[in-house]
Amino acid sequence: MSQKPTQVRVAWHCTCFNARRAARAVTEFYDDIMAPSGVKATQFTMLGAVALMGPASVTHLAEHLALDRTTLTRNLKALASEGLVEISEGDDRRERVVALSDAGHTALDRATPLWHQAQDRLIARFGEERWRRMIEDMGDLGALAEEIGADA
Amino acid sequence: MSQKPTQVRVAWHCTCFNARRAARAVTEFYDDIMAPSGVKATQFTMLGAVALMGPASVTHLAEHLALDRTTLTRNLKALASEGLVEISEGDDRRERVVALSDAGHTALDRATPLWHQAQDRLIARFGEERWRRMIEDMGDLGALAEEIGADA
């Protein structure tokens, strides 16, 4: 029994737990609001990345998204089967080039206002200043974890 | 073309994207360091929650972990098949009571020093003050997303 209070603090101060919990809750929040568009938050991010980078290889997209390459491969499959992205061979025949289809553009346009709605609602309640700071913190945390993980 | 720079900022300032990215990177960081213990970061969290709450129902554990109940059901299955937790019927025969086994205690003890190592390394590099603030921010963000999500 004497150990339990310590164990508590361990659990609730765990960076990993808190990061994952926040990610779960925020994802659900965005997904709910964006549901009418038929685009989930994670898919919105991918579509946005493809739109931003233009036709790009899976590896390049994965690097930009700080996402495992093989994860992206599979996630793109769903978008491709819905016809939102088109995957074709590049000049380098090892590469697969991912591009946004017309339907993908449409979906992105349809989802963007809802994304703004979710984002704005959250920021309004969280406080703009504090939100800005947290986004920067989370970005740095991600970068740091990747960096010192690579060292080891 | 003229829209792209805007789309960029949209993507990189997305709360959901940043939260998920941080969660991914941090999870990988913790998992790498904790690998020798045979306990993954997510499992460590679950074991900790069971240890903390003592024998508890799946629903109660899920609430404490801010995790979907059905997700926990499946995640516990892995721990149960490894013999780290024991799942039995409660007095209320609808309930399943989850308890830490001896092997579970052992695994938790084995993993805890490695967890500290990961945690300490991250905090040292991130800065203690800033880390503390971020943990609080992430906790509040998770709670806020759940709260205003429920409203809607």
Added chain:
DNA sequence: ATCATTATAGTGTATATGCACATATTCTCG
């Protein structure tokens, strides 16, 4: 006592995530 309501849990399905491994292509150097 009975039946409607509520509470607890599990399953089917689908997406998200990453590691280890296998495959195909390009490049580099002798």
Added chain:
DNA sequence: CGAGAATATGTGCATATACACTATAATGAT
């Protein structure tokens, strides 16, 4: 040019996540 290194991708496996639905057990109201 040809063999081995480097690069780009995909697959098998396992875990993580959640929604919709179903089944079972307790509770409560009449």
